[in-house]
Amino acid sequence: MTKTLAIDCMGGDYGPSVIIPAAISALQQHSDLKIYLVGPQQELQQHLKQSPDFGNRLHIQDACEVIGMSEKPSTALRRKPNSSMRKSLELVRDGHADACVSSGNTGALMALATVLLGTLPGIERPAITAELPNRKGTVTNMLDLGANIDASAEQLTSFAIMGHVFSQLADDVEHPRVALLNIGEEAVKGRDSIKLASDILSNQSQIDYVGYIEANQIYDGNVDVIVCDGFTGNNVLKACEGITRFLYDQLKTEFTSNWWSKAVSAMVWPILRRFQRRINPDQYNGASLLGLREIVIKSHGSADSKATLFAINKAITEIERQVPQAIQDQVAQLLLNTDNEDEE
Amino acid sequence: MTKTLAIDCMGGDYGPSVIIPAAISALQQHSDLKIYLVGPQQELQQHLKQSPDFGNRLHIQDACEVIGMSEKPSTALRRKPNSSMRKSLELVRDGHADACVSSGNTGALMALATVLLGTLPGIERPAITAELPNRKGTVTNMLDLGANIDASAEQLTSFAIMGHVFSQLADDVEHPRVALLNIGEEAVKGRDSIKLASDILSNQSQIDYVGYIEANQIYDGNVDVIVCDGFTGNNVLKACEGITRFLYDQLKTEFTSNWWSKAVSAMVWPILRRFQRRINPDQYNGASLLGLREIVIKSHGSADSKATLFAINKAITEIERQVPQAIQDQVAQLLLNTDNEDEE
Numbered sequence: 001m002t003k004t005l006a007i008d009c010m011g012g013d014y015g016p017s018v019i020i021p022a023a024i025s026a027l028q029q030h031s032d033l034k035i036y037l038v039g040p041q042q043e044l045q046q047h048l049k050q051s052p053d054f055g056n057r058l059h060i061q062d063a064c065e066v067i068g069m070s071e072k073p074s075t076a077l078r079r080k081p082n083s084s085m086r087k088s089l090e091l092v093r094d095g096h097a098d099a100c101v102s103s104g105n106t107g108a109l110m111a112l113a114t115v116l117l118g119t120l121p122g123i124e125r126p127a128i129t130a131e132l133p134n135r136k137g138t139v140t141n142m143l144d145l146g147a148n149i150d151a152s153a154e155q156l157t158s159f160a161i162m163g164h165v166f167s168q169l170a171d172d173v174e175h176p177r178v179a180l181l182n183i184g185e186e187a188v189k190g191r192d193s194i195k196l197a198s199d200i201l202s203n204q205s206q207i208d209y210v211g212y213i214e215a216n217q218i219y220d221g222n223v224d225v226i227v228c229d230g231f232t233g234n235n236v237l238k239a240c241e242g243i244t245r246f247l248y249d250q251l252k253t254e255f256t257s258n259w260w261s262k263a264v265s266a267m268v269w270p271i272l273r274r275f276q277r278r279i280n281p282d283q284y285n286g287a288s289l290l291g292l293r294e295i296v297i298k299s300h301g302s303a304d305s306k307a308t309l310f311a312i313n314k315a316i317t318e319i320e321r322q323v324p325q326a327i328q329d330q331v332a333q334l335l336l337n338t339d340n341e342d343e344e
Numbered sequence: 345m346t347k348t349l350a351i352d353c354m355g356g357d358y359g360p361s362v363i364i365p366a367a368i369s370a371l372q373q374h375s376d377l378k379i380y381l382v383g384p385q386q387e388l389q390q391h392l393k394q395s396p397d398f399g400n401r402l403h404i405q406d407a408c409e410v411i412g413m414s415e416k417p418s419t420a421l422r423r424k425p426n427s428s429m430r431k432s433l434e435l436v437r438d439g440h441a442d443a444c445v446s447s448g449n450t451g452a453l454m455a456l457a458t459v460l461l462g463t464l465p466g467i468e469r470p471a472i473t474a475e476l477p478n479r480k481g482t483v484t485n486m487l488d489l490g491a492n493i494d495a496s497a498e499q500l501t502s503f504a505i506m507g508h509v510f511s512q513l514a515d516d517v518e519h520p521r522v523a524l525l526n527i528g529e530e531a532v533k534g535r536d537s538i539k540l541a542s543d544i545l546s547n548q549s550q551i552d553y554v555g556y557i558e559a560n561q562i563y564d565g566n567v568d569v570i571v572c573d574g575f576t577g578n579n580v581l582k583a584c585e586g587i588t589r590f591l592y593d594q595l596k597t598e599f600t601s602n603w604w605s606k607a608v609s610a611m612v613w614p615i616l617r618r619f620q621r622r623i624n625p626d627q628y629n630g631a632s633l634l635g636l637r638e639i640v641i642k643s644h645g646s647a648d649s650k651a652t653l654f655a656i657n658k659a660i661t662e663i664e665r666q667v668p669q670a671i672q673d674q675v676a677q678l679l680l681n682t683d684n685e686d687e688e
Contacts (some may be wrong), residue, residue: 070528084421107528135590146527149535152667183490183578184414184451191493191575215582219590228579230641231535233529235576236583238559243584247565252393 002032003319005312006097009039010084011067011104012301012308019103020047022308027054030316036061036097038088063087067108069301076108077115085109089116092294099295099315101286102302109296110147110289117294120328124149125161126291126299128230129166130237131284137219141167141176143227145287146234153196156180156227158331160197161291163225163280164207165330171286176224181232197227206334245282286311293324346376347663349656350441351430353383354410355448355650356645363447364391366652371398374660380405380441382432405542408410409433411452413645420452421459429453432438433460436638443639447647452635453640454633456489461638464672469495470635471503472574472642473510474581475628485511485520487571490578497540500524500571502675504541506634507569508551509674512630515666520568521555525576539573550678630655637668 007023009016023035034057037044043061048060063084067076076083079094085104091097093116102109108128119126129143144151145160151159160178167176180198182190190212201209213223215236228236255261285307289296299311300341351367353360360383367379378401381388385406407428420427429448435441437460446453454470461472473487487503488495495503504522509657511520524542526534534556545553557567559580572580597667599609629651633640639662643655 063530135593149527170437181579183493183575183582215579216586216589218583219586231527232437232576232579234573235559236579237523238527239562240583242563243587244591245560247588249479251595 002034003030003316004034004036005315006036006038006061006088006091006100007312008084008088008100008102008104009037009044010063011102012303014304015039016044016047018303018305019308020044020051020303022312023058024051025305026039026312026316027057027192028052029313033057033316035059036088038091038334039066039084040064040242045080057220061087063092067105069105071105071108073105073107076105076112077111080301086112086116088152089113089296092296093117093337098319099297101297101299101308101315103299103301103311106146106298109298113292113294115288117292117296119269119291120293120324120331122331123158123162123291125155125158126289127162128233128287129290130287131171132218134219138173138221139171139284140218140221140223141171141225142218142233142237142241142315143225143290144193144230144233145237146230147289148230150231151193151229153193153200156193156197156229157200158291159227160201161224161331161334162327163227164334165327166288166290166323167224167321168330169326170317171224173224174211174225175208177208177210178225178227179210179223181218181226181228181236184212184214188339193229195341204334240291250308283322284310286314288314288318288323290323290327293322293328294320346378347443347660348378349376349659350380350382350405350432350444351656352428352432352444352446352448353388354358354407355446356643356647358648359383360388360391362647362649364388364395364654365649366656367402368395368398369649369653370656370660371401372396373657377401377402377660380432380433380435382407383410383428384408387681400510403538405431405435408511411449413449415449415452417449417451417455420449421455429452430456430460431638433457434593436640439630443641445641445643445652445655445659447643447645447652447655450490450642453642457633457636457638457640461636461640463635464637464668464675466675467480467502467635468507469499469502470633471499471508472577472631473634474631475515476562476581477628478563478565482517482565482568483515483628484562484565484567485515485569486562486581487569487634488574488577489581490574491633492574494575494582495537495573497537497544498659500537500541500573501544502635503571504545504551504553504569505675505678506671508678509671510632510634510667511568512674513667514661515568517568519552521552521554521566522571523554523567524567525559525562525572525580526556528556528558538572550676619662630658632658632667633664634667634671637662637672639667 009019021065038061065083066249068084088100092100127144128147131139134140164176167173287298297315353363377479380403382405409424409427411427432444436444471488472491475483508520511517629644631642641659
């Protein structure tokens with residue numbers, strides 16, 4: 001089965017200079033892959049000058065406008081009919097591509113994707129999910145990571161259901177353990193929306209809801225899905241990125257602070273490199289916008305070519321596993337069961 | 345000047361077994377210190393059997409009830425008149441002690457402290473602040489870290505003012521740079537309460553308000569005060585604790601994964617120890633409950649004796665610098681100026 005991607009080349013900190021090399025690597029890795037590079041034709045052609053010839057596996061879709069990182073979602077929706085982001089999503093909407101990858105403005109991507117592709121039945125708002133590493137060596141899916149500034153109890157519940165399905169599908173976890181992020185493990189603490197979502201989830205039997213989790217346990221690997229509102233999730237994830245960078249830099253400083261540690265550091269270098277590779281957030285690049293009718297992957301704004309390739313490969317996996325269809329089937333079933341149990 | 349502390353011995357994961365040794369170390373360090381240990385008399389006496397005689401510098405204040413870590417603040421307020429936490433705060437309220445240190449239930453401590461000690465004029469709700477290390481080698485004050493699940497624009501503004509004053513006072517920063525935590529640096533993003541607080545802070549000239557900061561910049565040291573609601577702050581801080589522990593454990597694993605790295609690790613050990621000391625959150629133990637009329641320090645629930653001693657020393661510093669009085673003076677001035685500018 002040929003898989004076709006629409007790649008928005010104009011997002012992120014580096015634009016086509018890192019995105020096009022990643023697309024070329026993906027075409028080299030996957031012989032059944034077809035890619036639409038979306039952006040200003042001349043600019044993209046410039047970047048393709050040195051690239052091999054992929055025949056009809058590589059197309060340029062001209063899009064002369066770019067949505068800036070600080071533009072309002074409403075501007076993206078109403079003012080820029082020819083943005084690279086919109087054109088990429090339209091290729092998916094119109095059936096020319098199976099998935100869209102973009103590293104552009106998250107708010108604009110969410111808004112455009114929701115309007116152009118629509119949400120699945122029973123899903124009010126999409127959510128952004130990403131895989132986090134943990135000390136068990138598996139991954140933990142956390143959502144929402146920034147699509148929704150606030151989340152009602154019903155929205156948190158639907159995030160839990162989507163996370164449950166996604167963990168089964170993307171990570172092969174048979175019975176995912178789902179938790180709500182809260183500021184205490186005790187039932188008396190936290191926001192009303194979280195307490196109500198906890199009540200709803202406690203009163204159903206389809207999902208293995210294990211209760212509250214505190215943020216210091218995110219990396220313990222004792223749960224498979226962590227659910228929170230997008231403001232909290234985004235802040236938590238970014239803070240962890242920041243402190244990881246800080247700690248790694250501190251460690252490097254310690255290893256070069258005197259002649260002895262400098263001498264030792266030469267020997268330690270391969271060990272530190274292995275450590276850095278293991279905690280490297282790039283290898284987890286590519287957040288999924290769950291709850292949409294089609295596949296949309298958000299790549300990190302600061303992603304380099306290698307990290308962008310991870311996001312592209314994530315899109316390919318989701319096409320192979322038909323994630324939206326599977327979510328739709330299971331969400332319908334789970335929502336139905338939850339409703340039935342409510343009525344009993 | 346004699347300084348007197350009321351120490352709640354019944355909070356935290358380890359209770360008097362770690363708190364009393366910390367209190368004894370503090371008495372040994374400070375000859376002008378007097379301490380009330382608060383908790384069940386017989387139990388505390390048991391822990392003091394081996395301790396030196398401090399004469400009238402050490403008292404036991406009997407308190408037969410304990411507030412559990414999962415009890416509701418309302419239970420702490422209404423049901424337990426003889427809790428160690430309440431008795432400790434009453435010693436401060438009644439002028440017998442200059443500050444209270446507790447590692448008990450944060451929600452209960454906030455509620456009891458607010459009711460028993462009262463807030464400063466112009467401050468609607470207290471906030472929890474703590475010092476975070478950063479890559480500049482200074483500290484960054486972050487608030488609120490869990491006192492308020494949500495925060496209005498006005499509350500965020502008062503947190504900014506308190507953080508500004510505290511940074512001047514506790515960290516000797518002459519012109520603290522104050523930022524609001526948000527999920528984007530752009531003015532169009534984030535919650536309405538945050539946008540409104542940003543407008544209020546932009547329209548005054550007393551505080552050096554520098555705009556939004558994203559969570560991945562918390563440890564960069566480019567600002568001195570970071571303001572957010574307590575739900576977000578608490579989650580961000582705990583997530584950073586969790587990932588720090590995770591990364592350190594991963595690093596240890598790398599250093600023992602084969603004979604070569606084991607051999608190297610013997611040489612590396614002192615460097616890693618120095619690294620761990622440098623990032624050790626214990627040395628930052630002791631969060632201040634700002635906005636109250638008296639000094640209350642919350643020690644971490646999992647603090648050991650050494651970390652508890654840090655919290656005790658923080659209380660002593662705040663007594664010496666008369667933090668609540670200084671906040672009151674400056675907040676009154678700043679609130680007045682903010683109001684005047686509003687009216688112009």
